Amino acid sequence: MKLYVSIKEMIDSLIALKTLQEQGSFALSGAFLRVTASTVWKRVQSLQDQCGQSLVVRRGKRVILSDYAVQLLQRTEPHWQALVDELQPFGRKLKMMDDPIELRLGVSESLLLGAFTPLVTMLPREVELILSTHRSPVVWERFKRGDFDVAVCVTPDKVSENFHHFPLGEEPMCIVGPLKNRELPFYTIESSSFTSKNIESKQSQYLAKNFSDRKVHSLQSYAAIASICAEGAGVGILPQGIAWRFAFSSKFTKLSPWTRSLSMICKKTFLRSPSSQEVVKTLGGKCRALLTQGMTRRRNL
Secondary structure, rough: OOOOOOOOHHHHHHHHHHHHHOOHOOOOOOOOOOOOOOHHHHHHHHHHHHHOOOEEEOOOOOEEEEEEHHHHHHHHHHHHHHHHHHHHHOHHHHHHHHOEEEEEEEEEEHHHHHOOOHHHHOOOEEEEEEEEEEEEHHHHHHHHHOOEEEEEEEEEOOOOEEEEEEEEEEEEEEEOOOOOOOOOEEEEEOOHHHHHHHHHHHHHHHHHHHHHOOOEEOOOOHHOOOHHHHHHOOOOEEEEHHHOOOOHHHHHHEEEEEEEEEEEEEEEEHHHOOHHHHHHHHHHHHHHHHHHHHHHHHHHO
C-alpha cells in the first residue's frame, strides 16, 4: 500500500473528495479546482487505495459518495480544515492542489499585435496559460463553443447573460500613411470584423467627406494594412496600439474621431473558485493598465 509522502498530498485528496461530494461529477470538480477531471479521479483513487474502501458510486451521469466516504469526511474535515486555518495567519497558506491554474485564453490578434503584446508575460506564475489568437469574431465563436475560459476581444454585438462581461475600455483608431498623397488607395478592415461593426457608420461618413477621391480596399488583417502603409504604398485605418507598434511617426499618423470597444468575457464556471476569480481580476487589471498606457502614447503621436 502506498503511503502519503506529505500532509499536503493527503489534504489534496480529501479536498478532491469533498469537492466531488458537492459538485457531483469529476468534470465539474475539476472545473471548480482548476485541474483536469482525471487529476481529481487520481486523487480520489489514491485516497481509496489508502482506505481500502470504495469511496464513490456512479448513479447515471452523477457520482455520489459511498457511506464510508461520507463518514470519512465527517470524521476528518474538522481536523484538516483546522490545520489549514492555523497555518494561514502566519503567511504559510497551504495551496490545496499541486497543479497550476489552467487558463485557456483566446485573444484578438489585433490586440496581441498592438496594445496587449506584453500581456502574456504579466500573469501570475501559478497560471498555466494556454493561449490562442484569432480575429475577434473567431475568438468569440470559439469561446461560445467552449474552447476558451476567457476571451479578450473587440466587444461583440450581444453578450449572453450566461457569461460574465467585463468592459475594458475604448481604443482609439488612427489613420496612418502618407496622408498628403491623394493618389494612394485607402485600406480598411473587412466589414465582417467586430471593429468594422463598432465604427462602420462613423467611418463611412468620414471617408465620404475626407477620402471620397481614393479607391478603398477592405483587407482581413491589420498587420497587412500596417505593412502596406509603412511601405508608403497606401493610407489606412489602424487601432492605435498597432500604429504605435509599427512606429508610425506623427507625420504619418492622424487620430480618427472614433474608437473601438474592448471587452474581457469569462465563463461563469471558470469563476467558481477564489483562485480563478483572482486570476480574472489580475488579467482585467493588466488589460486596463495596458490600454491606459496606450492612451498616454496617443497623446504623444
